[in-house]
Amino acid sequence: MATFAQKRFETIKVAPGCLSYTHTIRVKILDFKAFSQWCTQYLPQKKIKQLYPNIAQISNACHQTIDKLATCPQVLFIDRGKLPAKTELSFDSRGVWLNKISAVHQRYPQFNGDGLFVSVREDPFNKTDIDFAGRIADTANVGKTVDTHASIIASVIAGGGNSSSSALGVAWKAQLYSSGFRNGLAPDNGNTLMRQKAYVQNHSYGVGAIENYYGIEAEAYDQHGIDFPQLLHVFSIGNFGNQTATAAHTKYNIKGFANLSGQFKVAKNVLTVGEIDTNSVVTTLSSRGPAYDGRIKPELVAYGGGNGSSESAAIVSGIGLLAQQAYQNKKGQIPPAALLKAVLINAADDLGRTGIDFEYGFGSVDALGTIKTLEDNRYFTETLAATNDSKTFKITVPAHAQHLKVTLVWHDPAAKAGNTKALVNDLDLSVKKVGTSTIWKPWTLNIFAHADSLKLPAERGEDHLNNIEQVTLSFPAAGTYEISVKAFNLTVANQRFSLAYEYPTDFEWVYPLQNDVLQAAHTRRLQWNWHKVAEPGKLEYKLANSNTWQLIAQLNDLSKEYHHWAVPNLFAPIQIRLTAHSGFSFTSDPFQVMAGLAPNVGYDCPQALMLFWSPLPGVSSYQVYKMGVKYLEPIAQVQDTLIVINKSTHSSKYFAVAPFIDDTAVRWGNTINTDFKGIKCYFKSFLATPGFNDTTHLQLTLATDYRLRNIALQRSNRSGEGFKTIANTPPRGALYTFSDASPLAYRNIYRVALTNASGKTFYSDEVEVLVVAQNEFFMYPNPTRLNQPIVVTDRRNEIEKVRILNLVGKVLQQYVPNGSDQKELFTDGLATGVYLVELILKDGSRKTKRLVIK
Template structure:
């Protein structure tokens, strides 16, 4: 809901007014902002910056032929140009002042002298500009052609902007923050599970993914052994970066939830201190083909030098895909740009995400509902952002990492077939075109083109459901696709890697291509285009079919296509120079079809990242409901789950029984059964340490129903390696044979299927010693002292002997033959006062294992015990008593003159009293309750 004040009404009215202005009126608007008040009426024959009113369809190439270069596109009708104008432009060109160099967030800001800020500048000669700034006494530094300068806005406008080489000045946040804190790994909603099942050979091997943020933990067991040092790492280790690396490319050594999308890919790290892309030569030398950026800064609705830098990087490295998280500022409102004060819209975190050739990813929950705190579009100029969503309730960081991992698998598949990496624009086209609609119907500024469908994307890639070409201005390319009679939901998407716009461009698009689709009946369809008007209502308005002159992604859909040959046409509406490469992806569904997405034959329900399982499918069946059942005896009998399942939802929530068993499920629709593969229902195994002795360790676990044997695995150089198989439920290992203390147990059923294995555990941290895990005494009223022993295992244990200390040493007071891992013995004749006990575990092989000795105080004959006596002034006086139910005891101490020097309530039956204020000497103590008084002498030393 938009909160409107008077200023907002005026602003929105002005924006709506300008959106309907004529070209002359557009130019007049910008002329008032940028015209040089000191300029003469006639144009000088020197190279200057000018404000130019463009003619309809006037190309940049035409302007260049007449000596003008477009520097900043203000809107579709006006631009800042540079050059020597000719008389043909007299009636539509004005000399411009220097304020056109300001980013939109600075336009209209007062020239405050008292507020120092760090401005980002772009210069055509950074060295010269840096020297000029230093000569002005300003603090500045540079990276490439980008300069940071500290000053106030008055100084910026009066001294910095007039510098000839400076072409841009803006406030760009260069302090990135990671955007999710929790690893929630669940690949089922985006069909990554299906990719892993049907294409297990696609694992990212020999591919390199870069994680740009603080360094991930290179010793993490899901990442180690696959790290390529980059020289670009930051020193700090980040748990967030470790999570992102795990989602994208975790090995799964820790558990199933530690297995990433591209689980064998090589990982490298790059710091994000200055929020800039890496150098081209670094990407090349490291072999990086995907870089993940799960971080953000502030809401910045403008195309700045960072956005330009990433578009340049993508354009110069056309096979590298930059994947950004959309941000987690979805509940915030933009305070600048065209979408100022529109509540909870246009809040993508960072101007670098305004780039065109990258991919921004937002989040939905496990059933496709919008996550409120995740950032939303549009981009600063109305372009559709974010492009995609994936599952994550923790934030868009995790979503970006998932897409980064999937992109690696897509690149691997293409490379294995073609021998080269695919263009990043092709990957974008396939990912976008294969997405399933989420949120509101059709494309929108919250879920973009929809939710990622990893399996469908891979199938379309491997099925060559894409086209490629290039066009120049006014050139037209046509392609034919044959659509069968049983097709539904035809979808076609074009993507091109557009040249970078100049920083400050109000409209980022440079090369404008137009997509059209013509049916066999000559009906023509245009792309879906969203309303870019700066209002909340417009932002939520359903897309319309019309020409798109804003995005470098265009999509056409036809819900019910007729059979026949369709013509896909691409027209070069305006291409600055040469040819513009493009890629087209297409697909259709098949009528009256049903396909299971989850579970597959490799899946376990419900612990593959979901604590509660969801059956998932795709359906174009005419009937909208079905009967859902499952069987655990290979279909001999079936158990009803639900009578009328809504097929249009594509999912059903199921709390599976707590059993370990193979199972199958089916949906009955109109008498036809659609069965899943045989999947597993199981819970993770729990492994315990029986003993952890100097030379050996014993691991043990429960019997798994139906298991024929168990695989014992330990951490190798990269993976959890199998070291042995056993039909038993325990194994004793010689430590000398294994350098690591990390192990896991994998059950194997009689049919060869493998239920969930145990989490990988470190036996050295389980708190179990050599058989003994614990020993402690406890008073048992007046009957004696119970002695308690905890064993890791009683396998190989002859008995446990219990001993008590006497003046002559420890003596045996009893033995117990263990029948479980908990052993108890009652000492019925303990000493009055202090007792020291220990336990001896005696093994069948004759070895003995001693526990640590343990002290306890036992009182039955007397009510109180006072010790030590004599007592040092610096020590505590202990007063032990029988357990007092509700009654409080009190101690009073008197000196030899009968004067009371201490009076204290005993707070418990094991009280400690300070005597440090007493002088050395002899005292009398009285300990009293309602029914008794104990008197005695106390010597303080």
């Protein structure tokens, strides 16, 4: 059993005495029945609740309670109570090009998540979102309360791109499960996840506070990784990057370090992901490592939209699904999560200090490099039986490789909650060039508890803390290399491990590619893989049908591998050329630059829907889409910029439009929901100008005048009478103003009748206008209801006082009314019945009105 110093959760600040300061705590135990019996004897006043087979909860625990629990032979670890999950994303801002996801979509279109499942662990996402249509695997756990954060995360991972071409998720054909927090923050039932075939689970939440220790949940997730070795858990690292851990359970009380937002993220057999911005710089909010015992956290970073690490984790979860699919296509099964981690980490682009660090971990996730590693079979899996057992693997590195990178990952047995060091089985990685005596050790970091030490660059050495080790060599000599993995110390026998390696050699253009569309007048990131020594160069662009190149930028270092370009406001296919000072040159395939294109509703009638859109120069035809069961489906190709859709044939309310360019429909812009456009069979609005005048004024706004023949203003003085046309006008655009110089006294009801070229008539909603002569007073509503105010029109502002009387003349209320041409009268305190309202005018005269209250 752990000692009390190990068991006690040190960050709980307990004041002396049971009644002065209490907490809810969790206790890891050997046997609940025996523990309950012990508590009955030694803690009879405490309420004990069993959370899980070996986890109990105690309410109102104080310093004395904790001290007493430390003497219990059943107690293994004392932890703080369950904290609520806090999401770690503030807004959605896609950047699938930055982590090379769009390159995978184009070069490996077969990898899209089809047939795979992902579990999104947080509150329910929006099951009616069209980007998830037909792909929610089980709606039972998708509750009525919709969490916007969960919807964004699910969309980043597996959105279908139906709402917009920019809303395409990483694994956009994967199916989605929603998983909440019914188990608190403990892992979900692994057998359930296996039955669901959900081998990736995303966790974009924390506990709203810094937690950096190996507690109950950390142990549980590490055990989960052992029990379900194919299941990959991906966590956001947290949003406390500029804060300081103040708890006594960590030695790293250093501003800007060791500020993970949940003990479950300290686990060894999960992936934690930090956030970088569009310049590949870790954001201020993104939490940093090290873990409490000096281990590397986060393992990866990814672009996250600029205000939280939630979306960064979702990006990695999506790439994990693509990698699972690539492996499954070749091997017929889901890969071990340790192998998946090895490939993801090994393919990552190194950022920050060379090698590894506590801000970027092993680098920025690279979707294209991950898939290439699996497609090229650049990985190994093996098992070490006992301490000092070793395995050696030979690889051949070609000439002109930019680097050789090798990563070792193993799922380590769970440590005991409260252990000062999490690593149980210790493996060692080394790389040697055959025919030489040179051996390269993995990168290690200084873990001394001082900011200057934690910022030091990585050095080569033996790593006895992490279950991830990495060796890199810059510009290695061509030849054969030996990768060795040795069991330095195995507490648990038969340790399985995974290796991944890469040696990139050739220049590679990453974004944009041939089928990409750059939005005009927006800044977009141009990307390439340089894989050469650093040197200056330049970027240029030209129209695809031109020979004139225009400068984008002079670059000091092409090995930076990106440039942010303010895309010109044009509609054309263009090409980009990268030229190095050494003479190397690359010209991209043509790709399209254009502004967004979205349809508008002209009319939405019971039988037909008319859509129209702005023409694009040089485009002679357009593709119209409707929402299908899962994705947008083409319904018509038109040579005009409008279409009339038969609603009995196409009943969808979601539509999109794409131009045909070189016989290919180029999808761009937003999908519209016709229900939200507010168009009712041509009409956008029909409104009366407020005020009491002798002439009424009305304004009509149409969505379109397409195929209209006549527009008529009609009037009725009461709803039971028919309407009469009082004005006609031919169609001449969208906005119309009508005046009625001879309205009826008091109540006037107006409507507009539209007649189309086929002779069919469409009517607007009715508008009521009250007309009162200057010398008259009109009171409404009358009859009225209990306690409902009424209004008296007073166009000349003559009313000075108001008295309300009963039928025998007794004054019930008397006051000066508010308002000018419309004065408000109050009926508060009056009962149902008939009353007299006496209006006392400024000249002393009086007017009496009859009021009925129902």
